[in-house]
Amino acid sequence: MSVDDRDMPAPSVEDPTGARQIDADPFAAARLQALTTQEAIQQMTGADMRQHALKAFSTLGIADSLDDDEFRTSDELAEICQAEPQMMARFLYAMHARGVLTTDEHGRYGLTSLGQALRSGGAMWAALGVITSPLWQQAGDNLAATICTGHPHALNGEETPYPLLAAHPGLAGMFDTFMSSRTTGLAATLAARSFAGFRTVADLGGGDGTLLAALLTAHEHLDSILIEQADVTARTEHRLIERGLAGRVEIIAGDIFNDPCPAADLIILSSILHNWDDPTNLRLLSNARQAMLSAGPHAKLWIVEVPLPVPGIHNHGIDLDLRMMSLFAGGQERTMPQYYDLLARAGLKIIDVSPLPSDHALMIAMVN
Ligand SMILES: C[S@@+](CC[C@H](N)C(=O)[O-])C[C@H]1O[C@@H](n2cnc3c(N)ncnc32)[C@H](O)[C@@H]1O
Structure with missing residues (x-):
């Protein structure tokens, strides 16, 4: 985001379906139109x-x-x-x-x-390391081939970059730190919400535990479960021990799409759905629904994603959607109507949507 972008107000826009679009920037197109053609393209390519x-x-x-x-x-x-x-x-x-x-x-x-923020080992150093890594660069360079074939060109036949990350622990560690730095900004807002009705929180694909750490620190009555891929859990455990929270998180090495989801009052999917296609997400959401049914009628599902704005508007989700396209076989950002539809197909309904920093939104769902 440029300094100009930060300075612009980011009003909410209602779309025709009534779903709220978060932090859209209706001024982006106007800003570009104010430039000459040459200036506008030069700005993008720069x-x-x-x-x-x-x-x-x-x-x-x-x-x-x-x-x-x-x-x-x-x-x-x-x-x-x-x-x-x-x-x-x-x-x-x-x-x-x-x-x-x-x-x-x-x-x-x-x-x-x-x-x-760019010091070695820091959050943005890690973000830069991931984005400028050969895999991420190759994915971007081959976007046209990906668009033609319908499959991310850089993945060597894999469905996601996760198996490739698992084979490169240095890059995988940077990826965790990158995700953690992005999640830290959201976690403070999420931790400020009321958790009075919840006792156990399950974070599926919870990365290095950054979000759970913020929630547990702010709400001492909570205990939690974090499910991650086996190659990530050792790093998760290490980070949670560093934060003095290891005893309050049960870390499970598992597959959130194929293993049953443990019962929890609150299930969190933060930046998970946008990595996968609808059929894969429906498996995950159905698992979550079963766990919510076991927990009782108060159980909730929190989904954190960047909803796409109405056509012609630019927000962070637009670039992120192309990133997902280039790196995940089914990866895609979705509009709010698409999220309502996806959740409904899984037997869930979105009951609340709130804006979060950096164009993210919290969608709260319950069993339908
Ligand atoms: C985009 S990251 C989001 C991490 C974290 N939820 C956050 O918001 O910072 C997606 C996470 O899903 C995890 N993941 C991918 N496939 C998984 C699977 N089959 N089972 C469990 N976790 C998985 C990845 O290891 C990664 O940490």
Whole structure:
């Protein structure tokens, strides 16, 4: 999201079915129309150089060379990062213009909060590592082939990138951190809700436990279950021990699509449905429905996704949908009417939709 995007108001738009569209940006098309054709295309294609620059910033280790309140000259940074001084000076000048660096009264460079977020091991370092990994890049480069064949070209016949991630633990760890950083922003809003009617929460495909950790920390009466793929659970356990919450989470290595779902008052599917096609999701939702029936009529299902806006409007879901298309055989973002329909086919009904940060929405469902 550019600074311009952040500054724009993001009003809600009603679609003809009455379903609420979250945080749509009705100004995006107008903004592009205000540019010349050449400017508009150039702006879109320029995104690749911004990504290359962030990757270079991370690879050079510039963020790791500066403490939070520390400033260094361009030549000092060139020496530390073993870079050619003139090139480094131009590069730092560009990153300053992008808001990754700031300067002091002597023209020395320091890190902004954006720069700090790119330190090795940090959340945005991990996000960048995943997005610039050969697999993600290949998926994007082959989008046209994917659109022609109907199957993600980069997956070597797999249905999702998860088996490929499992074979590359370094990249898989970065993926968990990437997901965790995105989920952290949502978790605070979700944790602020009332959990008075719930005792056991089950997070299916709960990643490294970031969301559960926020909920358990805010609501001491809760216990929980997290189901993940076997190659992820060791990392989940490690993170939950770090957060002092291991005793309150039962971690199950399992398959959320084929194993029965344990009974829980609240079942959470956060960024799960958008990885899969409808038939696969219907298996998962039917499992969840059975578990809700066992728990009782108060049981709820929370779904966190980025609903697509009405046609012609741009939000985060639009780019995410293309990402899903390029990396998951059945992956797709859906409109609110599509979610209502999917849930209804699984014998569930959406009873509430609330906006969450970054164009996400919380859909609350119960057994129909
Ligand atoms: C997009 S991530 C979302 C992670 C987490 N829910 C969040 O919101 O941050 C999808 C998760 O589903 C997990 N997953 C994929 N297939 C699974 C399966 N068959 N059984 C259990 N988990 C699965 C992945 O390992 C991954 O952590």
